[in-house]
Each structure stands twice: as structure tokens, then as C-alpha cells.
Amino acid sequence: MPTLEDLATAMRLLPRSVTGQATSNYFSVLTGPRGSEDQDGPEHMYVVLVDGGHTGLIGGDFQEMLRCIRCGACMNHCPVYQKVGGHAYGWVYPGPMGSVLTPSYVGIEKALDLPQAATLYGECNSGCPVGIPLSDLLRKPREKQVERRLRPWKERVGLAVWGFLALHPDAYALFTKLAVRIMERMGGRNRIIAKLPLGGARWTNTRDMPAPGRPHFPRIVCGAAQPHIG
Ligand code: SF4
Incomplete structure (x- = not known):
């Protein structure tokens, strides 16, 4: 920190942004070796900086x-990390800042997968609190991957197929009509797809996928229970 006034700002910035505390639980102030007017203090001070990829x-x-x-x-603000927790992806630096830093290091x-x-x-x-445009920075590793x-x-x-369809509305309409028909057939009477093919199989390993259209409920007679569609 260039001055003690700067230190006063930085001391408050970090805890206020993460836990809402007024100041840090601990911090160290090292002011260097003693000056000629000082009564005591170290004669020399050595600082060892571990770069860790920063430079x-x-x-x-x-x-x-x-x-x-x-x-x-x-x-803490990210809806993804709020749900999955900070270290869900297995790297040291969690969250959006880690998703930018880790690929850089x-x-x-x-x-x-981190930037995705x-x-x-x-x-x-x-x-x-320091105005880093994280979503812009997250786009850059994605661009480099592509x-x-x-x-x-x-x-x-x-994505190539999607790009083609997005540029050709007639083909898009035909494709979605076909896809809806196929998914309707896969869903059967209850309109539930228990197993998707190819890449979708991992998704349906742990949950069902609703097929398009309305389920064929049995006719309700005098308050009889409806089937549960999960
Ligand atoms: S990127 Fe910004 S919000 Fe995220 S940890 Fe660093 S300083 Fe805090």
C-alpha cells in the first residue's frame, strides 16, 4: 500500500465484499526496516514474492x-456457484474469478469446462468491488477454445447445425416440427421421456424429461387421485 490511508480503504474492502464484516479479523502491517530516527525495529527486511503465474x-x-x-x-453473487458451491469444479481458485485465473495459470x-x-x-x-469485467474476461477463454x-x-x-438452422427459418421450422413429433412418440401416453439418446442420456440418467404436449390423464371420477408426473 502506498500510504496508510490506502490501507484503511483496502482493509474494509475485502471483508465487506465477502462476509459483510466491517474489517478483517487479522492483517499485518510491515513498514520496512527502521529509519535513522527510529528507536527500534529490524535493520533489514527481505520480501520473498512467490509469483505463481501472476507476472x-x-x-x-x-x-x-x-x-x-x-x-x-x-x-457469492453468481447463481451457478450459489447452487453448486465454491469448489464444485475441483480447482483451487473458485467462482468466476477462478474460472478466469485457472485457465490462465x-x-x-x-x-x-471452467469458462463454460x-x-x-x-x-x-x-x-x-474492484470493477473487474468478469463476464467479458470469461468470454475470452471461450473464444480461444473455439x-x-x-x-x-x-x-x-x-453448434454448426444450430447456426445453419438459425439462418434458415424454413429449415428451422421443419426441424423443430420433426423433433417435436419424435419426442411425442418417445414420451408415450404419459408424455415422459425416461431415456434420451446420445448426449441426452446423461441428462435422463437422473431425471425424466417432459415430452411436448399434454399428458393423457385418466378420466377423473369423483375426486380420484391423479397420477403423479415427476
Ligand atoms: S474478481 Fe472481484 S469479486 Fe471476484 S474475488 Fe476478485 S476482487 Fe473479489
């Missing part, structure tokens, strides 16, 4: 992350 961020796409004070406010090919675990609607930006063709081939084919 690699200087001048690059993710330089703004060097302002991060690790308060965790972006994670270990290489985007080793942390492919975001809706990019920007709540992390508004929570960040440029370097690191995404799985199924995803690339799926």
Missing part, C-alpha cells in the same frame, strides 16, 4: 485480474 498476466488479455483481492464476492486446454460454467449475465461484474478447436467435436457439430 504472466501482465500485458495480456487477462491483466485486469491482477486487481483481484480474492474477496469471493463474484462467487494452467493452460486453457487443461481447464476446458457461467451464464454470462453479469452479476459477478456488479458484485466485484479458435484452437479445443471444444468436443459433438459440440462443434451441434
